[in-house]
Amino acid sequence: MNQMLGKQSICFEQPAYVLSSASVVGKKEGEGPLKDYFDKIHEDPALGEENWETAESAMQKEALELAVQKAGLQNSQLRLIFSGDLQAQSVASSFGLQGFERPVYQLYGACSTMGEALGLAAMSVSGGYADYTAAVTSSHFGTAEKEFRFPLEYGNQRPLSATWTVTGSGACVLGKEGGKVVVTGITSGKIVDYGFKDSLNMGACMAPAACDTIYQNLQDFGRKPGDYDRIITGDLGQVGQKILFDLLKEKNVDISSQYMDCGLLIFDNEKQDTHSGGSGCGCSATVFSSYILPKLEDGTWKRVLFLPTGALLSKVSFNEGRTIPGVAQAVVVESAQEEK
Structure with a gap:
């Protein structure tokens, strides 16, 4: 079966199952309409860390650990991890995931990165290149403002067209079978x-x-x-x-x-x-x-x-x-x- 469709698409002959997912967010997100859906809400946006950057790394680590646990797996069973964030050189992922000691592909598609990570994780499972993969991304309001705009201490006025960078991390574990979503x-x-x-x-x-x-x-x-x-x-x-x-x-x-x-x-x-x-x-x-x-x-x-x-x-x-x-x-x- 030719799995390529049209100009830009792939239809998987063997779909990849989403075995589990986890979400970790900050205080502002936890006060929003989806507050009852998140796995964990941190009241402290710094997560007790020394700076915003290490806080984001800790959040990404926590989300993936929770997703792996919910899937009933061990970290060692992940063949590939696809990760990304908004920081320069993807350092939130580098420091957040180094303790997993698993092969990692770090991605950058800006705010589209979770789509990129999820698609590549599914492609790897579908193609027989991995039994279990993970997709995880994160962002943090403080790190994004520092990276792309102004330090928070500057107190700049935001135009009505501006969006608010989410402080949060989401992770999914994918496998060949066993999930309710493909x-x-x-x-x-x-x-x-x-x-x-x-x-x-x-x-x-x-x-x-x-x-x-x-x-x-x-x-x-x-x-x-x-x-x-x-x-x-x-x-x-x-x-x-x-x-x-x-x-x-x-x-x-x-x-x-x-x-x-x-x-x-x-x-x-x-x-x-x-x-x-x-x-x-x-x-x-x-x-x-x-x-x-x-x-x-x-x-x-x-x-x-x-x-x-x-x-x-x-x-x-x-x-x-x-x-x-x-x-x-x-x-x-x-x-x-x-x-x-």
């Missing part, structure tokens, strides 16, 4: 650049890439939006959502009935003053692990297109006046009983 396919995203340069309006930067990947997924799989119970982007927020709908409308595609965004789910924008919504590698990872998977496990949803989105900038490229391209990585996730 990854049945992926659509790998292209880098799409509409020339935006505003780092405080990442929804606008990422929406064109989301449009491109969603449209290609529908084309490659021969599906309509209604074939998915939900089409869920990672971090577009209020601004990006409107742009996405407009761009898809130009292609005669309407996903408004199926659409959700992790950045709009994790915070109550009116009560929590997060402006456009949530973002960060930990945004889609924690929402997927805590909220999306359970609805697939209990059959509430049969098939979901999970689509984390990333804005591909660095502080160097931004300060040099470069544009901010986007990318979106799509993962088709289904209830195991619906497996075809």
Whole structure:
């Protein structure tokens, strides 16, 4: 069987099962609409560590440890770990996962990294290259502000288009059998650049890439939006959502009935003053692990297109006046009983 579909997709002949998941978040996330879904909420955003960076590493370590434990496995049984974060050189993953002593692929797709990690983890299991794999990503409001914007002490004013980087980590363990949810396919995203340069309006930067990947997924799989119970982007927020709908409308595609965004789910924008919504590698990872998977496990949803989105900038490229391209990585996730 040729598992390649269309221009950018893969339909797995042997689906990969999601055996477990775990989510660890900070205080602000724990005060939001999904507070009852997370595995652990830290009241101290520093987690008792010396700085934001080590706090994020500790959070990623905790999430993966919990996911492995929930899967009934030992760390040594993980053949491959796919991980990522927003820090330079992916140091949150480096220091957070070094104690696992397992082979690691560190990824960077900005806020789309959980889609990238989940897709590659599923591909490895499906292809027979690993019995068990893990996908884990994290972000932290303090580290992201320091890395890409201004130190928190500066107290800069945030425009209404800005998103709030989620303090959290989400992890999933995948295997060949035994789970209630399967990854049945992926659509790998292209880098799409509409020339935006505003780092405080990442929804606008990422929406064109989301449009491109969603449209290609529908084309490659021969599906309509209604074939998915939900089409869920990672971090577009209020601004990006409107742009996405407009761009898809130009292609005669309407996903408004199926659409959700992790950045709009994790915070109550009116009560929590997060402006456009949530973002960060930990945004889609924690929402997927805590909220999306359970609805697939209990059959509430049969098939979901999970689509984390990333804005591909660095502080160097931004300060040099470069544009901010986007990318979106799509993962088709289904209830195991619906497996075809």
